[in-house]
Amino acid sequence: MSPLPALIFDLDGTLIDSLPDLAAAVNRLLAAEGQAPMVCAEVQSYVGDGAPMLVQRVMAARGLTPDRHADLTARLVADYSARPAELTTIYPYVLETLTILRQRGYPLGLCTNKPGAATGAVLSALGLAHLFDAVISGDSLPERKPHPAPLLAAVDRLGTPAIFVGDSEVDARTAEAAGLPFFLFTRGYLRVPLSEISVTATFADFREFRELVAGISTTP
Structure with missing residues (x-):
C-alpha cells in the first residue's frame, strides 16, 4: 500500500x-509615524508575500520614504511577534x-x-x-x-x-x-x-x- x-x-x-492582528500591527506602526490608519480590507490587499513586502506596500500607499524599509519592517515584525494572537x-x-x-x-x-x-x-x-x-x-x-x-x-x-x-x-x-x-x-x-x-x-x-x-x- x-x-x-x-x-x-x-x-x-x-x-x-x-487579518485583524496584522491590521492592528500595521496601524500601530502607522500611528507611530503620524499616519492615518488603514481599514482591514486595504491591509488584506497587501498581505501574502511576507512581512517585507507588506511593509513595502504600506509605505508606498502612505508615501513613506523607501530608505526606512528595513527599520519599519523590523519594527512591525517585533511588534506583531509580541502580540500575534490577540484578535x-x-x-x-x-x-x-x-x-x-x-x-x-x-x-x-x-x-x-x-x-x-x-x-x-x-x-x-x-x-x-x-x-x-x-x-x-x-x-x-x-x-x-x-x-x-x-x-x-x-x-x-x-x-x-x-x-x-x-x-x-x-x-x-x-x-x-x-x-x-x-x-x-x-x-x-x-x-x-x-x-x-x-x-x-x-x-x-x-x-x-x-x-x-x-x-x-x-x-x-
Whole structure:
C-alpha cells in the first residue's frame, strides 16, 4: 500500500484568520509615524508575500520614504511577534480536522511566509503547534513563496509525496512551481479571480476537506 501523502498547509487565510492582528500591527506602526490608519480590507490587499513586502506596500500607499524599509519592517515584525494572537481566530473545524487527519496517519506540515518567531508564537497561542511534523516559515530559507524552495523543503522534511493547501494566488503559484496538487480554501485571502489560478480542488469547509483528501493522487 502506498504511504499516505503529506498534507502541507499555508497558515494565514488558510488555517487562521490573522487579518485583524496584522491590521492592528500595521496601524500601530502607522500611528507611530503620524499616519492615518488603514481599514482591514486595504491591509488584506497587501498581505501574502511576507512581512517585507507588506511593509513595502504600506509605505508606498502612505508615501513613506523607501530608505526606512528595513527599520519599519523590523519594527512591525517585533511588534506583531509580541502580540500575534490577540484578535486572530482559527477557522471553523480546522483544529478538529487536523487532529483527525493526524490520527489517520497523514504527515502534516506548514509552509508560510510569516516570520518564524511570529509563526511559533501564533501556533503556540492557538494550540496548533503539536500538530505539525515540519514547519517552514518566511525566514527559514533565503527564498519565500511563491518560490518553490520553502514548499519543497517541507516535502523533504516530511519524506513523502505531498499536497499543498492554501488560500491565495501566491500559494497556487507555489504549488504549481513545486509540481504539487493544490487545494484552495475559498474563504481566505484570494486577491484574484479563481479562473486565474490553477487548482486541483476547492473547499469552503474543513469538514469537506477531510473527504476530499481521501485517496487523492499526489501527482498533478
